[in-house]
Amino acid sequence: MSKYSYAYGIDVGGTTVKCGLFQVDGTYVESWEIPTRTEYNGVNIVPDIAETILKNMEAHGLTQKDVAGVGIGVPGPVRDGGVVSGCVNLGWGEYHVASDLSGRLGGIRVEVGNDANVAALGEQWRGGGQGYRNVVMITLGTGVGGGIIIGGKILAGAHGAGGEIGHITVNRNETIPCNCGKKGCLEQYSSATGIVRRAKEVLAAGNKTSLLNIETVTSKDVFDAAKTGDEAAVSVVQFAGRMLGQAAATITCVVDPDVIVIGGGVSRAGQILLDAITKYYVPNAFTACREIPFKLAVLGNDAGMYGAVRMVLT
Amino acid sequence: MSKYSYAYGIDVGGTTVKCGLFQVDGTYVESWEIPTRTEYNGVNIVPDIAETILKNMEAHGLTQKDVAGVGIGVPGPVRDGGVVSGCVNLGWGEYHVASDLSGRLGGIRVEVGNDANVAALGEQWRGGGQGYRNVVMITLGTGVGGGIIIGGKILAGAHGAGGEIGHITVNRNETIPCNCGKKGCLEQYSSATGIVRRAKEVLAAGNKTSLLNIETVTSKDVFDAAKTGDEAAVSVVQFAGRMLGQAAATITCVVDPDVIVIGGGVSRAGQILLDAITKYYVPNAFTACREIPFKLAVLGNDAGMYGAVRMVLT
Numbered sequence: 001m002s003k004y005s006y007a008y009g010i011d012v013g014g015t016t017v018k019c020g021l022f023q024v025d026g027t028y029v030e031s032w033e034i035p036t037r038t039e040y041n042g043v044n045i046v047p048d049i050a051e052t053i054l055k056n057m058e059a060h061g062l063t064q065k066d067v068a069g070v071g072i073g074v075p076g077p078v079r080d081g082g083v084v085s086g087c088v089n090l091g092w093g094e095y096h097v098a099s100d101l102s103g104r105l106g107g108i109r110v111e112v113g114n115d116a117n118v119a120a121l122g123e124q125w126r127g128g129g130q131g132y133r134n135v136v137m138i139t140l141g142t143g144v145g146g147g148i149i150i151g152g153k154i155l156a157g158a159h160g161a162g163g164e165i166g167h168i169t170v171n172r173n174e175t176i177p178c179n180c181g182k183k184g185c186l187e188q189y190s191s192a193t194g195i196v197r198r199a200k201e202v203l204a205a206g207n208k209t210s211l212l213n214i215e216t217v218t219s220k221d222v223f224d225a226a227k228t229g230d231e232a233a234v235s236v237v238q239f240a241g242r243m244l245g246q247a248a249a250t251i252t253c254v255v256d257p258d259v260i261v262i263g264g265g266v267s268r269a270g271q272i273l274l275d276a277i278t279k280y281y282v283p284n285a286f287t288a289c290r291e292i293p294f295k296l297a298v299l300g301n302d303a304g305m306y307g308a309v310r311m312v313l314t
Numbered sequence: 315m316s317k318y319s320y321a322y323g324i325d326v327g328g329t330t331v332k333c334g335l336f337q338v339d340g341t342y343v344e345s346w347e348i349p350t351r352t353e354y355n356g357v358n359i360v361p362d363i364a365e366t367i368l369k370n371m372e373a374h375g376l377t378q379k380d381v382a383g384v385g386i387g388v389p390g391p392v393r394d395g396g397v398v399s400g401c402v403n404l405g406w407g408e409y410h411v412a413s414d415l416s417g418r419l420g421g422i423r424v425e426v427g428n429d430a431n432v433a434a435l436g437e438q439w440r441g442g443g444q445g446y447r448n449v450v451m452i453t454l455g456t457g458v459g460g461g462i463i464i465g466g467k468i469l470a471g472a473h474g475a476g477g478e479i480g481h482i483t484v485n486r487n488e489t490i491p492c493n494c495g496k497k498g499c500l501e502q503y504s505s506a507t508g509i510v511r512r513a514k515e516v517l518a519a520g521n522k523t524s525l526l527n528i529e530t531v532t533s534k535d536v537f538d539a540a541k542t543g544d545e546a547a548v549s550v551v552q553f554a555g556r557m558l559g560q561a562a563a564t565i566t567c568v569v570d571p572d573v574i575v576i577g578g579g580v581s582r583a584g585q586i587l588l589d590a591i592t593k594y595y596v597p598n599a600f601t602a603c604r605e606i607p608f609k610l611a612v613l614g615n616d617a618g619m620y621g622a623v624r625m626v627l628t
Contacts, residue, residue, distance in 0.1 A: 157570025159602040256471025288473040
């Protein structure tokens with residue numbers, strides 16, 4: 001048995017920092033949020049996190065000896081080994097977050113991960129990938145993020161780009177650049193932004209669709225219309241699913257996971273999205289990988305906090 | 315210090331089994347070969363291996379207590395956990411090679427891996443990937459194989475398909491099927507077979523080329539002609555390089571390795587091949603991965619034996 005009793009999971013977002021206290025057996029105790037102070041290149045963020053943890057420890061009568069560690073997910077690339085090589089949204093450049101935070105906590109162990117990778121670890125541990133050791137998570141939000149868990153551990157990558165599957169090229173004829181500078185990235189078609197872009201193209205082409213009645217079309221509107229059988233909306237969903245299914249078939253040739261978990265805001269569309277993906281995944285997949293299941297993420301915004309604490313429970 | 319002194323690395327091929335004796339510090343002692351008896355669904359292969367190891371142990375005065383383990387690479391899928399799920403070339407179906415061989419060796423530890431993955435581990439340990447922990451190896455032979463090493467360990471995959479990068483789809487317009495049943499796999503363009511196929515198409519199109527003077531064109535002929543500036547041959551090499559470069563850009567978005575090692579018979583072409591790959595890799599790669607180096611494999615046919623023993627030295 002571990003001599004420690006508790007651990008913390010911290011998920012640093014662009015506006016709030018989500019903090020969770022857990023027992024070392026993984027039992028959730030409580031969670032709370034503090035604001036992310038991004039001004040002055042984010043110099044206050046780590047001190048604020050240290051302060052809120054120390055306060056929480058005091059409230060529970062915990063000392064350094066009771067805390068196994070603090071896991072922290074940050075919105076930027078984290079290299080194999082734990083160095084954060086810049087978080088644009090937080091104002092951070094190259095920054096050894098682990099040693100800074102650990103120093104402020106009297107030497108408590110700190111592990112750092114990229115937020116998408118950490119969320120994937122959370123889903124593998126307690127979410128849609130529970131029970132599986134090898135998990136690919138694809139997060140469909142404003143962009144397309146991803147995380148790869150092999151043998152229960154994050155595949156961070158040599159440059160922090162492990163699981164950057166939103167930037168797999170899926171269309172070599174694209175003329176419009178992606179945010180990353182390349183052209184034809186998965187993110188350009190299967191993110192919420194990409195789905196809305198495609199819907200606008202379909203509208204501009206003069207197709208008859210219920211989407212015409214909506215002032216500002218969202219990706220949720222597209223899925224809702226597709227669920228009612230609206231043909232134009234169905235075609236937009238199918239296109240997003242095709243790009244995801246083809247990309248997933250490529251990913252499984254590389255890492256051959258037990259399961260693929262689909263998360264992020266767009267995944268709230270549910271089964272219609274999974275059906276559109278698997279329709280194109282199966283015929284494009286390598287034979288041995290054809291039956292890999294697709295599941296929906298279940299932890300929502302808590303995935304990062306769960307994954308963060310998981311990093312210090314092993 | 316380990317109490318063991320020696321370990322064996324075994325590479326099972328379709329015609330010969332390559333066997334190597336190593337000290338546990340990794341020092342090579344000696345190697346030899348025995349024939350692979352594939353008749354009767356390969357029932358003799360594992361007993362033959364056990365016999366040759368026991369003989370070698372006797373010759374060196376070794377007992378079970380002196381041998382840390384036996385690593386063995388086999389030409390078929392090996393699932394995460396070590397179960398061989400069929401080797402067509404050997405006549406094997408689902409087969410727990412590790413427990414069979416271990417039983418015949420008086421309980422010595424046995425670890426099993428897929429031959430391409432094991433060769434990748436060998437190159438990571440002592441070859442083109444030496445000094446790096448995260449390595450992608452692409453093997454260009456009759457087919458296109460691959461192996462992925464993360465943190466010094468093989469990524470086997472849930473179905474033994476980890477690193478099956480020859481079956482990444484790189485051309486969605488292909489009409490001819492790959493051996494795997496899909497269409498447009500990397501293997502169809504960048505294997506020795508694929509390069510010869512492309513050369514024949516170029517010849518059939520009536521291009522003026524020095525390849526016309528060769529009765530049966532091989533991939534080596536194509537590279538040799540390209541090195542002299544033969545335009546048709548250069549176009550064939552560029553095409554193989556483009557498919558490889560684009561596929562590598564996809565792979566690095568997924569696993570972000572420290573280095574990519576190119577091996578197999580085709581890799582003997584050398585720098586001209588690396589140049590053709592990187593020309594297409596760099597513009598297609600995710601920014602953080604753009605400078606990942608490409609290196610040639612150096613162990614040749616010994617890679618499997620080195621990788622096999624490495625599995626039992628950790």
